[in-house]
Every structure is written in C-alpha cells, then in structure tokens.
Amino acid sequence: MSAGPLPTIHEVARLAGVSVATVSKTLNRSGKVSELLQARVNAAARKLGYAPHASARSLRSGATRILGLLVADLANPYFLKLVESIEWLSSAAGYSVILCNSAEDPGREERHLAMLLSQRADGVIVIPTRRGWSGRQAALADLPMPGILVDRRIEGLDLDSVTTDNVALGRLAAEHLDDLGHRRIAVIMGSPEHQIARHRLDGLRSGLASRGITLDERLIEKDNFSEAAGHAAAMRLLRHAQRPTAIFATNNHLSLGLLRAIAESGLTIPDDLSVIAVDEPPWAGLVRPGMTIVTQPSEAIAQTTVSTLLSRVSEGRSGVEGEARSIQLQPALVVRGSTAAVRT
Amino acid sequence: MSAGPLPTIHEVARLAGVSVATVSKTLNRSGKVSELLQARVNAAARKLGYAPHASARSLRSGATRILGLLVADLANPYFLKLVESIEWLSSAAGYSVILCNSAEDPGREERHLAMLLSQRADGVIVIPTRRGWSGRQAALADLPMPGILVDRRIEGLDLDSVTTDNVALGRLAAEHLDDLGHRRIAVIMGSPEHQIARHRLDGLRSGLASRGITLDERLIEKDNFSEAAGHAAAMRLLRHAQRPTAIFATNNHLSLGLLRAIAESGLTIPDDLSVIAVDEPPWAGLVRPGMTIVTQPSEAIAQTTVSTLLSRVSEGRSGVEGEARSIQLQPALVVRGSTAAVRT
DNA sequence: TGGTCTTAGTTAAACGTTTTTCTAATGAAG
C-alpha cells in the first residue's frame, strides 16, 4: 500500500515508444509484433510493474476469467475437499474463483447467484442447498452463463451435473456386509426427503436383496443429518432387543455421532459391532481398528466438473442447448478394521 | 443459460423513457430523482432482469467490491473456520470474496497475489505461508490496496495484522496443568522455526516458570506440523523412562497424531495421561472424556479482520501510512475431561 | 418584469482495455 495510481497500458506504450495496440498484442501474444518491439514492451511493462486492469479487460473482451463457486455448506468436509480441488484446478486453468457459502440457506444462495450474475462470472459451479429449490430452478436455468451442479442434482432442472452414483455406493456397502455374513444390518440414513440419502438406502436394500437378504425396515433410522441425530439414532439401535451386528452411517456427521455413541456404550469395534461409513473423515485415524468406508471420488468429481464447465465456457454461450450432460462417478470400498465377520 | 445478451443500462433507460444517468442515479440511490421516474426505472429494470455489469461499474468507479482471501492452507480446520466467517461477514458488507489457497506454497501465493492485483481487489486478507517470505515482503508491502495479515505475522513487514496472543495461550495451558499438579509436562511443538509454535512454547515455559516450575527441555518434541510427526513424537514421549503426566500439543494435526498414538498404546485419558490441545477439532466429541483445549477466538479474529480492512478501504488509498495496527486477541481455556489431577 | 437560485433531468466525457480498421512501408511480380 505504497505506490500511487497503477500504471496503465498507455504508460507502458509511451515508455516503450509504441502504440497501446502493440503493447496489448505483445502481452497477450496475439497478432504479430517484431522481436525488437516485444522486447521493448516487455522491458517497459516489467519496469513499471504493469498489471493489466481485469475490469477493463473483461469489459472489452466479454470474458472475466472468473468462476463462481456456490457451496451449500463449507463446514461439510466432503464439500471442502471439492472446494479445494476445484480451486486448484481452476487456478491452474487461469481462472479465479469467487467463493460463496450458502450455509444451506436458499436465500443466501439466491443472493449469491445474483451477485455472480452481476459479476459476469464465466461459469458457475453449484453445490445446491438441500431445500428451497422447488420454485427457484428458474434462477439457475435462466443464468446467461454455463452452470454445473455438483454432488446434488435438482429434479426437473436441465443442467449439466456431476454426482456420485449413490445407489452403487449403497450396493457396495451391502455386498461387503453380506460377504462378512451380516444379516441384522442397521442404517442411519439422515433425512428421508434427501435424494442422496434415499439413493444410498435404495442401493443398500437392492444390494442385499440381490443376495437374498431382506433389510429390516425397523432398523432404518431416519431423522436429519446432524451429529446429534446420528448419536440419538445410534443409541436407539444399540438398546434394541436384538442389537444389529452392523451399522451403515450414510454421512460424515452421522458416523461421528455413531462412533461417539458406541464409545459411550463401552462397546468394541468390530468385536461387538461392525461399522461402515461414507467418506474419509479427517479423524478416521482415531478409530482404532481403522474405518471401513465407501468413498466418493472427490478428486475425479472436481476434475470432471471443472473440465466440463470449462468446455461449455469455450463452446461459447451459443452452446447447443437442451442436451445437459449428467455424469455419475463410481464410489469405492475401502476395507479397514471396523468391519469383521459376524460372530457365530 | 438461455437468454441472449444481457440488457444494459441503455435498454433500461429506453424502456423507462429516461436518460442512462437517471437510471444510474436511481439504482444507486445517488443524486435526486423524482418518485415518478424512480418507479418507472425500477419497473423497467425489473422487467428486463437488469443486472449491472460489475466490470463496467468498477472500471469507472475505481472500486470492485471484491476482497481477496489468500489462505495458507485450506485443509487446516482453524483456517477453514476463519474463511467461513470472513466470507460471511464480507458478503454481509456487500463484498465478494475471491478465494485463493496457497497450500503452503510460496510460489502459488505469489501468483495469487499478482492475480488479485490485476483483479484490483479493494482489499486483501492474507493468512501467509509459513516460509518463503524472507525476500518477498515487497510483494505485500507494495500492494496498492489495503492488506491485512491474519493468524501469522511476517517479521519486518509493516502491515495491519490480527493474531491470537499465542504467549497467553501457552500460559493458559501452563496454569491449568499446574493447577492440576502436573510437573512432568511434555510439549509437541511442531517446527521450532515457526513463530507461533515458539510463542506458544514460550508462554507455556514462562507460565510454568512463574509458578516456580522448570520445563524439562528433553520433553520438548520438535519436528514439523504433520499428523505423522505428532504421532512419532508422542510415541517417543510415551516410551520415555519416566513418562510425562501431561502432554500439550500445539496444533490440530499434532494432537490428532498424539491421540492416535495414545489409543495404540492402550493408555487411558486422563487416568494414565492428561492431554491438552489447541482449538476445537471437529472430532473433539470422539475423545471420550472430552478434550480440554485452549481455543483461539476465531469469530472475533474474523470480525476484527474484516472490519479493520474495510475501514482501511473506506479511508481510501490515501490512508495515513506507517501506523500499522497490530491487534492481538485473547485465547480461552475450555476444561473438559482429558485433563485431570495428577495421580499421587 | 427581469434577474438570480434551485432543481430535475440530460449530455457527454472518462475509466483501461481489446480489436477492428486504417496506413505506410516493403517486396515481389509484371
């Protein structure tokens, strides 16, 4: 915070003894400029510490090289991983990222979207809030720039999307538990209105069914996605007359609550109970025998998201409409010590 | 992604039957416009779905209403909390945030800084990387917009800063452990070159000293800040001939490693060992008796940061130089079950 | 009545780029 006003392209041009057009062409490597003048221009620019004015540039050129990243909930470690990767990839591709946290509040989400529109972001990546989309798909559909949904899809909205195959995720858990001989399997599923939770449960159910096992509906705990809810649900399950031999927690918060409940009950994993969770929480190392998990391919999701969006961006706003790509990526099973063969 | 080109202020003006100046004044509530015309303008703007072009606006007005947020390491939960709060407060104040993660890489940090300069952010918030600042303070000092350092300070750089009083933090830990009668106190401090770690250690040492206790230098484990380092250090301490009765881990990653080591050793907290950590990690609930911690006031830090920066912004670039404010906020002790009176 | 003050509104300049159009110079071809 010392220098006065920043140098403009005109001052660079004057110092180099050329026209502003030549400076622009040199700095952008567009058009033909002789070696000699290029050298003079570059020297002048360096000497003055010239930094092109992004607003002026985008006003004229129509591109901002800014991406909007609208996240439903930054506190969710899985979303955070996505944010990290997306920021990394975007900046590698020469784009800056405006971060917006909607904190699961549709109102904030809408305001942020309006801001990104005013900002003329070249593209918008949206991890949408769980609720409040019923009447507001329009806000996204009418966006004049390319947009892409991540992790959660919005029903009835014709937009590119990248998500985990959550049915497959549930099925992976089912197959693993069956392989270990489990029959009394419980699920802490979170909110039954949430599409993702439903898909995971469906996957589990159908996976078990295809092995000839019927999921006991009384062992499905539904509530919300908080740690407290996970804890409460776990407590109910553990007090059950016939305790389940395995529990599937469909989300990070829930599994944290589950683990706390198990610790408080003095039970031992996996001797008394097998546990399988979703995604690698940062504290996975704390669970003694290691956590068996089904993971979403966050890296690949980020990568696909950014490359799909950027390809739409370069297609131009004239990109052929009505053929939204909806990409599903496959989860993976990571077996560690928290699941074991059922005691006979 | 449906509508064609976005409407400009001219089209709003034409539809409302007024001049563009009148539209501008109405929308910005600057200058005098009659009720009648205001109504016509607002109606026209709404009808067309007009969203002012931020680049054009800032080109002319000189302000972008964008803040740059340069974070040393997004994966650090404490920094993440700061990011969340800062984004929240900024957006409440009408500013958008460009998020940059330097991932502790000075090179990335420098490139991001250049980008924020080009972007003409109105202000820049920097949580600087640990290393690589020796020769590069210039990059920050020469920034033509207000900047502010958070969490870490850079020696010899005359810039506003908001940090935790880390000496006080160490002292809090010292007093608590002394109150419980601990004498053999170990520290897992991370890198000794890191100012923050040094301050915390200094605080612990001086706190103990003022109670007449000398910190055993052989129980100070120095390495880096990774979980692995924390684990290794803990293992060494636990194997010590005379095991310490309490361990102070100065950072989130380190305490995670420490807890893992304790779990693997089959020791019980706090019966065999008291543990005190810094900051509330998301998995604090997993530790059975609850974690005793010294917390940094992340909310207050974010608040102070944003308000200080924004006041600098409104002071204008002519803000009186050379009187950088360096603000220190006080940590707090949260006593839970992981510390207990030493066994006699 | 004629002059001066306000006031609501318009006109036009300016912000710093990119890009289209134009110019002058060089060289090749006839």
Place this chain on the structure above:
DNA sequence: CTTCATTAGAAAAACGTTTAACTAAGACCA
C-alpha cells in the same frame, strides 16, 4: 517503373458504467 500483396504497426472505436458539466424550467425576490 508500376502495380499489387503482404505486413508491422498506429489510430480509433467500442465495451457499460459513473459522474462532472450543462440545460431548461420554475420559484422567488426586488
């Protein structure tokens, strides 16, 4: 020696705002 392309570079227009400078119309006053 013309004529015609080709080329490197310059001049100028344009992007969409804000804002300074201007104008016309009342209102007020002597």
